[in-house]
Amino acid sequence: MTSITETITEGKGKRLYATENPDEAVVYYKDEAIAFHGLKRGRIIGKGEINNRICEYLFTLLKQQGVPNHFLRRLDERSSLVKRVDIIPVVVKVRNIVAGSLARRTGYAAGTHLRNTVIEYCLKDSELDDPLVNLTHITAMGLATADEIGLMEQVAVRVNGILTEVLREISIELIDFKLEFGRFHGEVLLSDEISPDTCRFWDASTHEPLDIDRFRLDLGDVADAYQDVLHRLTGYVYKNTEEET
Numbered sequence: 344m345t346s347i348t349e350t351i352t353e354g355k356g357k358r359l360y361a362t363e364n365p366d367e368a369v370v371y372y373k374d375e376a377i378a379f380h381g382l383k384r385g386r387i388i389g390k391g392e393i394n395n396r397i398c399e400y401l402f403t404l405l406k407q408q409g410v411p412n413h414f415l416r417r418l419d420e421r422s423s424l425v426k427r428v429d430i431i432p433v434v435v436k437v438r439n440i441v442a443g444s445l446a447r448r449t450g451y452a453a454g455t456h457l458r459n460t461v462i463e464y465c466l467k468d469s470e471l472d473d474p475l476v477n478l479t480h481i482t483a484m485g486l487a488t489a490d491e492i493g494l495m496e497q498v499a500v501r502v503n504g505i506l507t508e509v510l511r512e513i514s515i516e517l518i519d520f521k522l523e524f525g526r527f528h529g530e531v532l533l534s535d536e537i538s539p540d541t542c543r544f545w546d547a548s549t550h551e552p553l554d555i556d557r558f559r560l561d562l563g564d565v566a567d568a569y570q571d572v573l574h575r576l577t578g579y580v581y582k583n584t585e586e587e588t
């Protein structure tokens with residue numbers, strides 16, 4: 344039995360609760376979607392439940408493949424029990440194909456295949472839109488040690504390899520994604536979330552986005568895309584019990 348004591352943080356897609364066990368937390372996945380610094384807000388029906396199940400599936404798979412992470416178990420439709428880590432304030436972005444901010448920053452066309460995997464580090468600060476930083480910034484500002492960054496990069500490359508393969512089998516291209524890590528009793532653990540909220544997934548045949556870009560760019564059928572990713576990954580069919588508003 345897990346008893347929630349207080350809210351630790353609330354972000355764009357999740358709420359994190361403390362529990363009576365100081366080493367554990369409960370993550371609650373919301374349907375709310377926010378983009379462009381809060382200028383665009385909406386609700387993707389079923390997103391919370393779908394992301395909870397996708398995270399359960401992917402974190403379990405990564406653990407089986409030797410990638411230590413914060414996930415413990417799914418508790419119910421929208422929440423999971425995780426290790427209560429101390430989040431490292433560096434977002435790690437991994438890119439296989441040009442999209443999003445890389446396209447905007449460099450002028451390279453979205454969809455361009457990169458000759459090698461690109462790893463970017465950003466300061467985790469949503470007020471500043473997570474600005475890019477380099478390794479010397481990270482160590483100079485005391486955000487993480489060189490050893491921690493080395494480990495985060497190794498894990499990011501490994502996660503990219505595992506996810507790319509798993510998604511290829513279900514005809515999804517992994518364009519890019521962001522990861523967050525946390526400290527837990529001297530270990531660095533992969534944390535946060537891996538879902539269509541944090542990754543760019545394109546259908547391999549149509550190259551249509553199956554992720555939060557459908558919401559960001561007003562492409563329509565947002566909830567259907569999330570359901571499709573969950574179904575292709577796990578075989579689970581999400582059933583909406585609510586009326587669309």
Ligand code: 5GP
Nearest residue numbers: 436442443444445519520521540541542543
């Ligand atoms: P970009 O830098 O191109 O905007 O994003 C790269 C990848 O990181 C994309 O898969 C994008 O969805 C994810 N990402 C970037 N910033 C955020 C963020 O603030 N929240 C979430 N959930 N994902 C993000």
